[in-house]
Amino acid sequence: MDDEGLTPYPDWIRPPVGGYRAEDLDRLPDAPPHTELIAGSLVFTAPRTRWETRTTGLLHGALEAAPAGWEVWRSMTVVLDERNRPEPDLMVVGARADWGPKDTSCRAGDVLLVVEVASTESMERDREVKPRKYAAAGIRYFWRVENVDDRPVVYTYELDPATDRYTPTGIFHDRLKVEHPFPVEVELV
Template sequence: MSAEPIATPPGPWCPDPIRQQRADYTLEDLLRLPDDAPRVELVDGIIQVTPSPTLGHQDIAFLMRLWLHTHAPQHLRATQDVGVEIAPNTSRRPDVLLCRAEVPSDASLVKAADVVLAVEVVSPGTRRTDRFAKPGEYAAAGIPYYWRVEQDPVHVYAYRRGDRIGPGGERQYELVADSAELIELSEPFEIKLPVAEITP
């Protein structure tokens, strides 16, 4: 009598270690990920699994998306957690974004040229990326506006792409408003955002 091997289900999806070493993943690879793949970003050809956000983070992102959805003009569309094509080998997932309304509803990646505003809610595990890496990438990709939302207490920092040139030769963001109470801006549309309305 011989024992039959017990079939074990395959484990959860993870990036191929050889391709990770070669840093040769592309945006096309992201579109072919299986349904059970975790939430990822593609950075310079390397797939990075992003940490699960906290409830507080998600509450702020939801309230920000709702506020933008309610107040933005009809030619702009607010959405959450959709990939943005930064380069052929880089895609980021802003917590909230404002894009052109004509972007198709079935798009899982949005071109940077169609994004007007990217918003990141900073969590302990994403501080460095949200404060330094992502703004540099978004500005280099031509996204005109970037907001960073800090927690505890909720504080909004609003940036616009300025004329200052960074070390890589690309235009950088400049701070145009910051407050824990009220953000007033004339771009990308007339904005009067009471921070209490995005505070859980």
């Protein structure tokens, strides 16, 4: 087969011995948007569907009710440790004076809540892998949103400090109404 005209894979596609580190993510030339680092490996996410985009926007608007001193971020990564830097769909992050306009991530200790809007492609990571890693990093609240008959269903969790694991706090089908981490109420349509 003639390879003429084909572009070779970039060198960074082959991970270094021991895998990538969190700081490497900012130095990968031409990495696809929304590339995540999970256990030292690069994870390329599939394009978002209309349903995922709409659901993320709906929840983003609801989370804007965060108290003063907290910000809602989307499409940013969080450094959990040196080998894990996922990109939650949404995060509620404590405002810090030392953040600059070119920052591409935050630290897990600054995050109050992470929200993952699961897709077919990301379901296993969003149900099993990421919650374990978020809990191990000490992020207090986690919400997972799934598509059930083209409607969002929100599963909410809080970190149990005795076990360092998430405990379910609710399943919301038509309306999300919670008091923690702060009052949020939104119709899930």
